[in-house]
Amino acid sequence: MDDDSVHITYKSKRFKLCKVEYCGNFTFGLGYCKHHYYKFKRYDNPLYEKDKAEIRFCQVEGCNNIHVAKGYCAKHYSKFKRQQAKMSE
Ligand SMILES: [Zn+2]
Numbered sequence: 355m356d357d358d359s360v361h362i363t364y365k366s367k368r369f370k371l372c373k374v375e376y377c378g379n380f381t382f383g384l385g386y387c388k389h390h391y392y393k394f395k396r397y398d399n400p401l402y403e404k405d406k407a408e409i410r411f412c413q414v415e416g417c418n419n420i421h422v423a424k425g426y427c428a429k430h431y432s433k434f435k436r437q438q439a440k441m442s443e
């Protein structure tokens with residue numbers, strides 16, 4: 355009925371989706387969702403996380419190598435595997 359269509363128009367006008375293609379969240383400001391808006395404001399790049407946050411480091415104290423597996427870098431991971439192999443013998 356009439357009421358229904360008004361309601362739908364109102365809804366689709368009010369709730370837009372984030373500009374970031376794969377995101378799918380509702381907008382918060384400047385066409386971005388809260389999440390991406392914050393990044394846009396803070397880093398001037400709504401996709402900031404994509405480039406940066408995926409880089410993790412080895413959990414061994416004093417080691418600054420990039421994380422490979424199980425919390426270790428390649429060097430410490432192979433050490434860890436050797437230890438595991440010894441323990442299971
Ligand atoms: Zn978003």
Ligand SMILES: [Zn+2]
Binds near residue numbers: 414417419428430
């Ligand atoms: Zn390491």
